[in-house]
Amino acid sequence: MRIQIQREDLLKPLSLVGGAAERRQTLPILSNVLLRMSDAGLVLTGTDLEVEVVAKTNQTKGEAGEMTLPARKLLEICRALPAQATLDIKQEKDKATLKSGRSRFSLMTLPAGDFPSIETAQWEQTLTLEQKPLKTLLEKTQFCMAQQDVRYYLNGMLFDLSGKQLRAVATDGHRMAVSETTLPTPIDSTRQLIVPRKGIQEMIRFLGDEKVEVQLQINPNHIRLNLADLTFTCKLIDGRYPDYTKVIPSGQRTLLRIGREELRGTLNRVAILSNEKFRGVRLSLKTGSMNIVAHNPEHEEAQEELTVDYKGEDLEIGFNANYIMDAVSALESDDIEFGLSDANSSCTLHSPGDTSHQYVVMPMRL
Amino acid sequence: MPTSPTNYWPRAIIHIDMNAFFAAVEQRDFPELRDRPIGVTNGEAGTTLITCSYEARAFGVKTGMRLYEARRLCPDIVQRPARPRVYAAVSTRIMRALVDLSPDIEVFSVDEAFIDVTHCQRLHGSPPHMAHMARALVQRASNGLPCSIGVAGTKLSAKVASELKKPNGLTVVPPWETRAWLHDLPMEKICGIGPHIAEFLTRLGARTCGDVAALPLNVLVRRYGVVGKHLWLACQGLDTDPVVTEVGSPKSVGHGKVLPPRTTARRTIETYLRHMSEKVAARLRRYGLQTGRLYVGLRYTQGYAEAAFEVPYGPPDGKRFFECARRLLDGQWQGQAVTQVQVTATHIKDLNGQLDLFPADAAGSPGDSAELRRVRRALAIDRINARFGEFTLAPAELLGRSAMPNVIAPAWRPDGMRQHIPD
Numbered sequence: 001m002r003i004q005i006q007r008e009d010l011l012k013p014l015s016l017v018g019g020a021a022e023r024r025q026t027l028p029i030l031s032n033v034l035l036r037m038s039d040a041g042l043v044l045t046g047t048d049l050e051v052e053v054v055a056k057t058n059q060t061k062g063e064a065g066e067m068t069l070p071a072r073k074l075l076e077i078c079r080a081l082p083a084q085a086t087l088d089i090k091q092e093k094d095k096a097t098l099k100s101g102r103s104r105f106s107l108m109t110l111p112a113g114d115f116p117s118i119e120t121a122q123w124e125q126t127l128t129l130e131q132k133p134l135k136t137l138l139e140k141t142q143f144c145m146a147q148q149d150v151r152y153y154l155n156g157m158l159f160d161l162s163g164k165q166l167r168a169v170a171t172d173g174h175r176m177a178v179s180e181t182t183l184p185t186p187i188d189s190t191r192q193l194i195v196p197r198k199g200i201q202e203m204i205r206f207l208g209d210e211k212v213e214v215q216l217q218i219n220p221n222h223i224r225l226n227l228a229d230l231t232f233t234c235k236l237i238d239g240r241y242p243d244y245t246k247v248i249p250s251g252q253r254t255l256l257r258i259g260r261e262e263l264r265g266t267l268n269r270v271a272i273l274s275n276e277k278f279r280g281v282r283l284s285l286k287t288g289s290m291n292i293v294a295h296n297p298e299h300e301e302a303q304e305e306l307t308v309d310y311k312g313e314d315l316e317i318g319f320n321a322n323y324i325m326d327a328v329s330a331l332e333s334d335d336i337e338f339g340l341s342d343a344n345s346s347c348t349l350h351s352p353g354d355t356s357h358q359y360v361v362m363p364m365r366l
Numbered sequence: 367m368p369t370s371p372t373n374y375w376p377r378a379i380i381h382i383d384m385n386a387f388f389a390a391v392e393q394r395d396f397p398e399l400r401d402r403p404i405g406v407t408n409g410e411a412g413t414t415l416i417t418c419s420y421e422a423r424a425f426g427v428k429t430g431m432r433l434y435e436a437r438r439l440c441p442d443i444v445q446r447p448a449r450p451r452v453y454a455a456v457s458t459r460i461m462r463a464l465v466d467l468s469p470d471i472e473v474f475s476v477d478e479a480f481i482d483v484t485h486c487q488r489l490h491g492s493p494p495h496m497a498h499m500a501r502a503l504v505q506r507a508s509n510g511l512p513c514s515i516g517v518a519g520t521k522l523s524a525k526v527a528s529e530l531k532k533p534n535g536l537t538v539v540p541p542w543e544t545r546a547w548l549h550d551l552p553m554e555k556i557c558g559i560g561p562h563i564a565e566f567l568t569r570l571g572a573r574t575c576g577d578v579a580a581l582p583l584n585v586l587v588r589r590y591g592v593v594g595k596h597l598w599l600a601c602q603g604l605d606t607d608p609v610v611t612e613v614g615s616p617k618s619v620g621h622g623k624v625l626p627p628r629t630t631a632r633r634t635i636e637t638y639l640r641h642m643s644e645k646v647a648a649r650l651r652r653y654g655l656q657t658g659r660l661y662v663g664l665r666y667t668q669g670y671a672e673a674a675f676e677v678p679y680g681p682p683d684g685k686r687f688f689e690c691a692r693r694l695l696d697g698q699w700q701g702q703a704v705t706q707v708q709v710t711a712t713h714i715k716d717l718n719g720q721l722d723l724f725p726a727d728a729a730g731s732p733g734d735s736a737e738l739r740r741v742r743r744a745l746a747i748d749r750i751n752a753r754f755g756e757f758t759l760a761p762a763e764l765l766g767r768s769a770m771p772n773v774i775a776p777a778w779r780p781d782g783m784r785q786h787i788p789d
Contacts, residue, residue: 344738
């Protein structure tokens with residue numbers, strides 16, 4: 001097999017595919033990328049057996065055939081070559097030669113026949129929606145996903161589909177993000193699926209802000225994302241997600257309207273003197289004011305007061321400042337609504353009158 | 367006595383090994399035991415020697431022997447129950463004193479330490495001279511307890527060296543002589559070559575460290591991976607292990623216990639499991655930790671049963687841990703005699719008062735007053751027990767438990783949560 005391609009034409013699909021290639025080398029071939037040349041153009045595939053990325057480019061000349069090359073090295077070579085360089089890649093037995101200008105690289109190949117592909121069952125559901133709302137949905141929730149939690153089903157994002165509604169839910173057990181968007185065409189059933197962390201992070205990378213549509217295909221074990229030049233397939237997490245609807249407070253005793261930048265700035269300053277590891281801050285509410293205080297093990301203290309429209313009994317509640325700041329940063333409105341009940345119950349954060357993106361944060365006992 | 371540049375060691379490690387440590391402490395504190403064969407056991411009821419004095423060793427008595435075997439070899443042997451708190455206190459004093467020599471000290475166990483003195487040669491003098499200083503520090507801190515010292519260019523060589531002359535020996539192996547010195551030593555002297563690896567190497571015709579070094583590296587790597595490479599290097603005095611001064615935060619917290627012979631009564635096994643569960647929970651609480659997974663194991667005369675249970679993060683609760691242990695009994699135990707039980711918490715995180723969205727059981731929400739009461743009760747019990755002794759206040763199920771003295775774990779360290787030895 002032999003191909004000739006412009007650096008830029010290879011760089012884009014290669015960097016999309018490279019992220020999927022395995023770095024930990026459980027199977028040597030997983031750190032390679034598969035190049036398949038046919039009349040339709042060049043197709044690149046990378047996989048770690050959990051996710052698979054297939055990217056196309058048609059700006060190629062060459063003979064049909066397939067080979068595998070070390071993904072990271074190929075990507076680094078591509079990046080390091082000068083702009084507009086032409087690459088000539090040719091396979092000879094178990095080596096491949098890459099020539100460009102006066103550079104020459106000899107790379108190890110592994111048999112293309114050994115390159116694994118993810119076997120997917122029949123797709124049961126197909127959704128079509130614009131890229132932008134899907135990207136927003138993922139971006140507004142992804143930071144709440146757990147990381148290497150023993151509750152493996154939390155190390156991913158729940159897609160909850162019902163009728164015209166697609167909800168994305170992420171939680172690490174301490175705080176939770178719930179975002180929703182409306183589907184152009186409703187589905188006739190309900191469905192829940194859990195997409196692993198890596199899958200979500202890759203999807204965000206692939207999705208753009210253009211008004212171009214993206215197709216999602218779903219079956220009990222996999223989800224696939226189809227774009228013009230790219231197909232992304234990801235294994236789903238097999239597990240039961242906790243009933244998230246139960247932990248969204250139905251009615252908060254207090255609903256405070258606070259300037260978003262004001263709250264973010266205050267938390268940012270006060271949290272500097274909180275315990276570096278636990279990040280606890282104490283909120284004290286009195287009629288008309290909210291006092292935010294932090295202490296650290298060195299007995300230093302930070303304090304700031306916000307004017308709020310609070311009426312009612314005095315309330316003291318502790319939070320991990322990072323959880324509140326993450327939510328406040330993800331929201332975009334000028335003001336936010338901050339809902340509270342008591343020192344042992346969760347708080348809610350969302351834009352006033354709009355719960356399409358909402359955050360639930362459990363308090364800390366300080 | 368600054369050292370001249372000609373005999374400057376590129377790397378210098380001192381290994382200090384306290385001789386028959388527990389027995390030596392007993393003899394130091396009770397003059398009537400001096401010059402007599404003594405064996406230390408876990409409590410009065412212990413049947414296994416955790417160490418014995420040199421007078422007993424002269425009769426062929428060894429650490430790990432059953433008491434009755436020891437009596438057969440040495441009828442006059444005196445049994446002494448261990449006093450782990452005293453040993454830990456003596457050890458802590460010794461380790462703190464050694465810091466005067468160099469701060470680069472790795473406490474390897476309650477009676478062993480490595481000191482990296484590479485950077486102190488200009489200050490204190492030659493490594494052999496520093497070994498004498500170390501001995502003086504140990505003796506002053508411990509009122510004259512014996513120790514063996516090895517000085518070499520690497521940790522493993524220093525450890526081998528300290529083993530050679532006991533008690534109160536000093537063996538110096540300059541780095542440039544290490545290879546030749548190791549050459550004729552039996553390979554089993556290297557810490558890490560146990561009976562299993564030794565058998566493998568013997569089959570390849572290796573007997574000494576020199577023989578192992580002469581084997582192709584490949585042979586060891588293919589069989590034992592990085593460990594193989596490490597041992598191959600160690601046999602030539604080329605191991606590069608650094609002296610680790612930082613004590614890592616614990617990855618797991620566990621307690622286990624050997625049961626009386628032929629225990630088949632579920633009630634007794636449950637008591638032991640409950641005891642271990644409560645110990646694990648109390649220790650986690652004491653150090654402000656929580657766990658996400660609990661491992662429970664039963665060892666039979668032949669074989670074992672084990673299971674890992676996902677437990678919700680939150681204030682550790684011995685009763686909940688015990689429920690996991692019970693599930694293992696229900697699911698896997700078929701009436702066999704249990705020789706040992708183990709309860710270990712893994713996936714350790716700091717307990718920081720953060721409440722959980724999805725609490726333990728559907729019934730108890732985090733703000734739930736029953737949950738809150740349970741946490742407060744556990745913390746109150748902990749405070750009482752911290753003052754009056756472990757298990758002063760304990761679940762009624764533990765009333766019938768047998769005396770189970772605490773022991774010093776191999777992971778014991780003079781500071782932090784690893785210094786933990788309850789009363």
